[in-house]
Amino acid sequence: MPIERYLTIGEVAQRSGVAPSGLRYYESLGLISSERTPGNQRRYERTTLRRVAFIRTASRVGLTLDEIGEALATLPEARTPTAEDWTRLSRSWRPLLDARIAAIERLRDDLDSCIGCGCLSLERCVLQNPADRAAALGPGARYLEGDSPLDAARAAGSSTS
Amino acid sequence: MPIERYLTIGEVAQRSGVAPSGLRYYESLGLISSERTPGNQRRYERTTLRRVAFIRTASRVGLTLDEIGEALATLPEARTPTAEDWTRLSRSWRPLLDARIAAIERLRDDLDSCIGCGCLSLERCVLQNPADRAAALGPGARYLEGDSPLDAARAAGSSTS
DNA sequence: TCTTGACCTCAAGTGAGGTTGAACTTACAC
DNA sequence: GTGTAAGTTCAACCTCACTTGAGGTCAAGA
Numbered sequence: 113m114p115i116e117r118y119l120t121i122g123e124v125a126q127r128s129g130v131a132p133s134g135l136r137y138y139e140s141l142g143l144i145s146s147e148r149t150p151g152n153q154r155r156y157e158r159t160t161l162r163r164v165a166f167i168r169t170a171s172r173v174g175l176t177l178d179e180i181g182e183a184l185a186t187l188p189e190a191r192t193p194t195a196e197d198w199t200r201l202s203r204s205w206r207p208l209l210d211a212r213i214a215a216i217e218r219l220r221d222d223l224d225s226c227i228g229c230g231c232l233s234l235e236r237c238v239l240q241n242p243a244d245r246a247a248a249l250g251p252g253a254r255y256l257e258g259d260s261p262l263d264a265a266r267a268a269g270s271s272t273s
Numbered sequence: 274m275p276i277e278r279y280l281t282i283g284e285v286a287q288r289s290g291v292a293p294s295g296l297r298y299y300e301s302l303g304l305i306s307s308e309r310t311p312g313n314q315r316r317y318e319r320t321t322l323r324r325v326a327f328i329r330t331a332s333r334v335g336l337t338l339d340e341i342g343e344a345l346a347t348l349p350e351a352r353t354p355t356a357e358d359w360t361r362l363s364r365s366w367r368p369l370l371d372a373r374i375a376a377i378e379r380l381r382d383d384l385d386s387c388i389g390c391g392c393l394s395l396e397r398c399v400l401q402n403p404a405d406r407a408a409a410l411g412p413g414a415r416y417l418e419g420d421s422p423l424d425a426a427r428a429a430g431s432s433t434s
Numbered sequence: 435t436c437t438t439g440a441c442c443t444c445a446a447g448t449g450a451g452g453t454t455g456a457a458c459t460t461a462c463a464c
Numbered sequence: 465g466t467g468t469a470a471g472t473t474c475a476a477c478c479t480c481a482c483t484t485g486a487g488g489t490c491a492a493g494a
Contacts, residue, residue: 120461120470120471121470121471122469122470122471131452131453132470132471133452133453133454134451134452134453136472136473137451137452137453149460149461149471150460151459151460151461151471151472152459152460152471152472152473153459153460153461153470153471153472154471154472169380171451172380173377173380176450176451177450177451177452178450205381206381209377209380209381210381212377213374213377213378213381216370216373216374216377217374219333219334219370220367220370220371220374223330223363223366223367223370224367281440281441282440282441283440283441292482292483293440293441294482294483294484295481295482295483297442297443298481298482298483310490312441312442312489312490312491313441313442313443313489313490314440314441314442314489314490314491315441315442332481337480337481338480338481339480
């Protein structure tokens with residue numbers, strides 16, 4: 113075991129690109145943890161850098177911090193996570209990324225066909241399917257509003273401009 | 274000119290899939306407009322449906338409502354916008370979508386190579402480039418935090434676990 | 435006429451992911 | 465041993481895209 117040199121919050125902040133306030137915020141959510149000096153200052157293990165990197169990356173991919181927390185919870189608590197452990201987690205993002213790419217491609221293609229055919233019936237071609245809508249922009253079901261395709265179709269049918 | 278049958282907010286809501294509160298919100302931002310009945314209720318032109326569809330789609334694409342407002346401001350005020358007008362606006366989304374897809378693909382591939390080579394140096398492989406990070410999740414410069422690649426590299430170089 | 439449902443305004447709340455400020459304490463280099 | 469940079473807590477604030485609630489009005493059918 114090499115000598116563990118603990119890192120201050122400022123060091124972790126600089127090296128991870130997450131502001132101290134952000135790190136405290138992550139800690140408040142239980143995503144990372146720290147020891148304290150006798151004077152109550154945080155000291156982080158080196159592995160925290162990896163953990164923070166993971167959090168940032170997952171966040172970038174569109175996971176909520178809650179979801180990331182759940183993923184992190186599957187890491188073994190007893191020992192320092194191995195490369196193996198991290199690999200398992202990262203690999204689990206693959207389908208998510210693929211799905212997200214697919215959703216955006218679909219949106220792009222829908223848009224193309226709307227533009228191509230000249231109808232530009234966004235109501236009919238694109239906005240009709242709420243499932244895609246929810247998938248396209250990532251986390252949460254923000255766009256599942258229970259709108260009615262039938263109404264949209266009627267509107268498109270009688271539309272003037 | 275066909276008879277203009279004005280739509281109530283409820284009708285627009287149903288047909289567009291945007292809640293009345295959302296439509297009022299859009300109006301407060303100047304994204305749509307309405308006439309009023311003698312009793313102060315909103316009445317919408319039919320073209321509002323298309324406008325709302327545009328807003329929703331643009332929003333889905335990842336534009337902020339501010340940006341959408343700017344786009345809408347380029348529409349001619351003098352006449353009802355034609356299919357041509359809408360096509361012009363929508364076409365401009367294409368690069369944005371392409372960029373977004375590319376960013377996520379890049380992220381996915383970076384991740385793959387990290388996993389593949391066994392280093393799993395997220396700090397080095399993935400988190401090192403802030404520009405991509407900003408692009409990946411869409412609108413705004415939310416992720417441009419001025420972090421230092423140099424620091425990240427140093428951190429990766431001396432990382433233990 | 436009455437009731438009901440749709441509409442109005444304005445202020446406040448939501449949730450995600452943090453940042454900022456005030457008031458105070460620690461750690462460390464000189 | 466002291467100055468100051470960096471740390472602490474806690475509450476409040478921020479943006480984005482809306483929704484909710486309170487308190488009140490309007491429109492239409494029975």
